Amino acid sequence: MGEDNPIRKALLYAVLVLAGALTLVPLVWLVACSLKNSEDFFAHVFFPPLDRFTLDNFRELFRQMPFLRLMMNSLFVAGTTVMVQLFFSSLGGFALARYEFRGKRVIMIVMLATMMIPAQVMLAPLYELITRMRLADTYLGLVVPGAVSVFGMYLFRQSMLQLPDELLQAGRIDGCSEFGLYWRIAIPVSRPMIGAFCLIAFMGTWNSFLWPQIILQSKELFTLPIALNQLVGLQRQDYGVLMAGTLLSILPVAGLFLVLQKEFLSGLTAGAVKG
Amino acid sequence: MSKTAGSLFAFQQRHAPYLFVAPFIVLFCTFGLYPLVKSVVLSFYITSGPKSQVFVGLENFLFLLADPDFGKACLNTAVFAACSVFLQLPLSLGLALLLNRKGLRGRNLFRLCFFSPRLVGMVFVGVLFSLVFAMRFGLLNVALHALFGTSLELDWLGEARYVMPALVLTSLWMYVGFNMIYFLAALQNVDETLYEAATVDGANAWQQFWHVTLPGIKPVAVFVVVLSTIGSFQLFELPYLMLQNSRGPDGAGLTVVMYLYENGFVTGDLGYASAIGWTLALGVLIMAIGQMYLGRTWKKEV
Numbered sequence: 001m002g003e004d005n006p007i008r009k010a011l012l013y014a015v016l017v018l019a020g021a022l023t024l025v026p027l028v029w030l031v032a033c034s035l036k037n038s039e040d041f042f043a044h045v046f047f048p049p050l051d052r053f054t055l056d057n058f059r060e061l062f063r064q065m066p067f068l069r070l071m072m073n074s075l076f077v078a079g080t081t082v083m084v085q086l087f088f089s090s091l092g093g094f095a096l097a098r099y100e101f102r103g104k105r106v107i108m109i110v111m112l113a114t115m116m117i118p119a120q121v122m123l124a125p126l127y128e129l130i131t132r133m134r135l136a137d138t139y140l141g142l143v144v145p146g147a148v149s150v151f152g153m154y155l156f157r158q159s160m161l162q163l164p165d166e167l168l169q170a171g172r173i174d175g176c177s178e179f180g181l182y183w184r185i186a187i188p189v190s191r192p193m194i195g196a197f198c199l200i201a202f203m204g205t206w207n208s209f210l211w212p213q214i215i216l217q218s219k220e221l222f223t224l225p226i227a228l229n230q231l232v233g234l235q236r237q238d239y240g241v242l243m244a245g246t247l248l249s250i251l252p253v254a255g256l257f258l259v260l261q262k263e264f265l266s267g268l269t270a271g272a273v274k275g
Numbered sequence: 276m277s278k279t280a281g282s283l284f285a286f287q288q289r290h291a292p293y294l295f296v297a298p299f300i301v302l303f304c305t306f307g308l309y310p311l312v313k314s315v316v317l318s319f320y321i322t323s324g325p326k327s328q329v330f331v332g333l334e335n336f337l338f339l340l341a342d343p344d345f346g347k348a349c350l351n352t353a354v355f356a357a358c359s360v361f362l363q364l365p366l367s368l369g370l371a372l373l374l375n376r377k378g379l380r381g382r383n384l385f386r387l388c389f390f391s392p393r394l395v396g397m398v399f400v401g402v403l404f405s406l407v408f409a410m411r412f413g414l415l416n417v418a419l420h421a422l423f424g425t426s427l428e429l430d431w432l433g434e435a436r437y438v439m440p441a442l443v444l445t446s447l448w449m450y451v452g453f454n455m456i457y458f459l460a461a462l463q464n465v466d467e468t469l470y471e472a473a474t475v476d477g478a479n480a481w482q483q484f485w486h487v488t489l490p491g492i493k494p495v496a497v498f499v500v501v502l503s504t505i506g507s508f509q510l511f512e513l514p515y516l517m518l519q520n521s522r523g524p525d526g527a528g529l530t531v532v533m534y535l536y537e538n539g540f541v542t543g544d545l546g547y548a549s550a551i552g553w554t555l556a557l558g559v560l561i562m563a564i565g566q567m568y569l570g571r572t573w574k575k576e577v
Contacts, residue, residue, distance in 0.1 A: 178291030207396025
């Protein structure tokens with residue numbers, strides 16, 4: 001495709017900037033609303049004059065709910081889940097990529113099938129099972145059912161298929177165990193995919209609502225999405241507090257994204273474009 | 276190396292792949308396969324709480340077919356899915372085409388910006404947009420009022436006819452940029468020489484798009500269509516949060532998964548919930564297979 005002429009170019013940028021503005025406006029509004037008090041809420045659409053900026057909403061938020069505790073809960077659950085998923089999924093992906101063994105085809109087919117069946121089908125019996133295992137209202141009940149990510153296994157298989165065979169053979173000749181090959185060769189080489197997967201898994205767990213909502217009852221165990229949902233019910237008038245809570249809740253994911261964005265964007269599309 | 280160490284080494288070499296996939300197999304059988312089978316069984320029972328279960332055969336499914344609430348949930352979900360595929364994806368593709376123009380500056384910045392809503396989880400989007408759509412001070416009403424002088428009292432989430440447009444607008448905000456990433460990656464993979472050849476053959480921009488671009492990105496396009504459809508069928512958090520844990524006015528925000536949740540975990544009939552789940556799975560399966568089939572036959576025409 002050729003270069004655009006100046007008029008078309010200006011139009012192109014205009015459309016892109018407009019689309020970009022539409023995308024960012026709600027987020028800017030979120031930041032603005034969390035920084036102004038209830039009088040300015042109606043007086044100014046976005047930011048109030050500089051001298052009227054306030055952190056009152058955040059103070060009120062911390063007064064109304066144990067926000068730090070909730071943040072730590074969410075971080076703990078998401079961190080644990082990501083680590084466990086990362087280990088099991090990459091290990092499984094390694095086996096599927098580098099070995100021929102009986103039952104491999106069956107596993108691949110089963111993986112594809114589970115990606116097609118919506119998880120909600122299992123919701124009711126899974127809840128029953130978790131209750132019978134006495135894992136309801138515990139973090140184990142939150143983490144264990146999702147300890148292996150099928151999607152992650154697929155991602156790691158795809159990336160580990162590209163490992164040169166000579167590298168693994170050389171390791172074997174040097175007396176490296178099979179687990180050693182995974183740990184010392186496959187894992188270090190897959191660093192970009194690990195970055196991508198960590199972010200995807202973290203986002204998935206950090207934002208997950210339905211399953212925690214079903215199995216968590218104790219307030220001390222609540223994660224951010226659950227607690228924020230309750231805050232919506234309690235605080236219909238105090239919009240600034242809600243905005244402050246929402247803003248703080250999305251910051252960790254945004255931060256992790258900024259660290260991992262290169263790996264993430266390439267890892268995200270790798271499965272679709274090459275697979 | 277001693278003899279036992281040698282045989283140990285041979286042992287781990289022979290069985291390594293099985294050990295590596297063992298965690299997946301154990302967890303999958305316990306928390307995947309078992310619940311899956313159990314949900315088939317459960318769907319033949321009426322349950323209330325863990326103790327009372329009555330076998331009713333196919334009655335759950337028959338009841339489901341005649342259940343007006345379920346009909347409403349299906350309709351809402353289908354409308355939402357249709358909007359995702361026919362409204363959101365063309366916009367994603369259009370944006371990707373724009374971003375793929377030669378000599379564009381700031382491509383990565385634009386991409387980052389369009390992608391940013393995806394970083395906000397569905398739940399948090401729900402909270403944020405319940406305020407965007409609020410009366411009087413809500414961002415949308417304020418903007419519409421400033422631009423077109425409409426009323427500030429438009430009750431987006433309180434009037435049945437506005438609920439679905441509000442949900443669709445929100446999902447556009449969330450996903451147009453996200454799906455654009457896939458399209459953009461696909462566009463960048465289309466063989467450049469094909470465009471040159473088409474230009475030599477005198478193909479205009481539209482013909483180029485139809486005969487070079489679309490076939491070139493088809494695998495990704497099918498992938499994105501299937502993924503968006505599956506995602507739309509599972510819609511729950513967004514309306515649930517935006518409508519403050521309710522179905523919305525006249526059930527305008529009731530989705531299939533929300534109905535499943537209500538029946539299974541509010542009313543406590545896990546049997547009926549399982550029947551809803553399997554009906555949903557069937558719908559997803561039919562849609563996905565249909566779309567992939569269409570994708571395959573369409574290639575042959577081109």
